[in-house]
Amino acid sequence: MTEFVQHLINGFSLGSIYALVALGYTMVFGVLQLINFAHGEVFMTGAFVGYYSGRFLGFDRSPSFVGLLVTLGVSMMACSLLGLLIEKFAYRPLRRQPRINILITAVGVSLLLQFSGQLFFGSDPKFFPQVYKPEGTWEIGDLRINPLQVNVLFVSLSMMLVLQYIIFKTRVGRAMRAVSFDHDLARLMGIPTDRVISWTFMLGSALAGAAGVLVGLIYPKIEPFMGIVPGLKSFVAAILGGIGNVTGAFVGAIFLGLAEEFVVGYGASTYRDALAFIFLIVVLLIKPTGLFGRAGSEKV
């Protein structure tokens, strides 16, 4: 039983990180109908910006919650800038091209970021600075909880709440929803669609940057190719929940995190990386709109 609860906690903390990345995918897809393949690499960049800023600002020598927040902030800003640049230079010129061309460009941007990451950061793995190190472990009965995991869960949950607020309560959020509903109609109604799309990219990329820092805290080994697998898995999570749907992405990511943790916990750990894709194929073949997908909008 204790083991089960332990896996549950691990699964939630893994799932909440997938969720941060998946939200970026789902937002961009909702607005542009585009799989931003480079999103996983934005996540990787976030981790590296966190690595350098954490060390540069000296938070690894004096860990504190403030250190975590500052590192998060720097990393999110850098990543939103990166997202903006990617959108402006790679995707915007292609907006009227066939979908397949944008997909190929996205793959190209993803590869470019991976290998320039290797060029700039070096190919050997680096150890993420402990910018925030809570004391001891919490013990409830036999259960041992690493407070770091709980904090990470807390940070990512609050970010999602902020995102929900932005999407449903602010002007930008309303414009995003309008653009996602009908791109051309939104433009006719006077919404600056290009600017809204830039905002969407910036928001999504900022969340990916935050996820990069949080991953660095829990799994400290970071390297330039760390974005590929979590990126793909988060995309699967977004599809699982119904792509374009923020709540769906969150639920799908938690579900995937739990499923992976249990697969690792009870035996077949080597099959972990295949699990997400098996889910993907099953979901797409049985219910292509995902669990929370809008009925009637066959996106496939």
Place this chain on the structure above:
Amino acid sequence: MKDLMLILLNLRYWLLVLGIVWISDLALMPYIDPYFSKIIILSGISIILAVSLNLINGHTGQFSMGHAGFMAVGGYISALTTLLVQNLVIGNLAVQNLIFLLALLLGGISAALIGFFVGLPSLRLRGDYLAIVTLGFGEIIRVVVLNLDIVGGSRGLAGIPKYSNFGWVFTFAVITVFFCWRIVNTSYGRAFLSVRDDEIAAEAVGVPTTRAKVKSFVIGAFFAGLAGGLFAHDLQYLSPAIFDFNRSFEIIIMVVLGGMGSISGSVIAAIFLTVLKEALRPLQEMTGVDLRMIIYSLLLIIIMLTRPNGLLGKREVSEILMSWKKKAS
């Protein structure tokens, strides 16, 4: 089926192909530097991979990102076959080559079988979703291989006999090009093109679009499996890491660079990128960074931004030469 038979029965082409291979392999190879011949062999394998992926991505318009998976299936199956059989039969060169040929075909057929199952989702999915599902299939194949002890798991499979030579690679590259060329120029394969250009219209005029899509996957996978077998018997070692995403992306880059839907474009791009990879090796060793992939990906982005259809588009080299001739006269 009749068209297929016609292709297979056309002896003139076969004799021509075999003649070229014989002359080049027997007469030229002893004088060629081993490093150079290695590049030629790798180029030939790239040609098979690029042309076969082009059949799926370029001619049928079903964007597949899991070509390395098919290559892995073919490579492992054919390597296992030769490894198992070579202990049973001790034969002369002719017998060994026959075994190799059978192993290659077996690899190709098993890849085609997998291709059938990968092709099935294409009946429901299109565009980005199909791309990501095929990517997923490729990854699942890699993870399964990683977990199979019989093929060495993550340690890899070593000691594969070196059967691949210029003759074999060349034969199969020519067969692949010839086969794909004939296919898209018969009514049998025109169905593939119609699926790419307008699926609904094709369906309306009675083209069996579902069958065309699955067929293109099966044929593409078959040749990718062959290429995998040739690759395995050239490198003499296989590991799951060889067949990761990047391998699939490399093949996609070849297809996109050459032009989606142009066989000669794929051939040119496959040779160009394979040679470029080797040409960049000294620079890479100096800097210690895989510059090749940076250049590849930049190429991909620039081509998409400036020439969205690839260098040749849907046209073949011969057509372009013809249009130049017309302009000149």
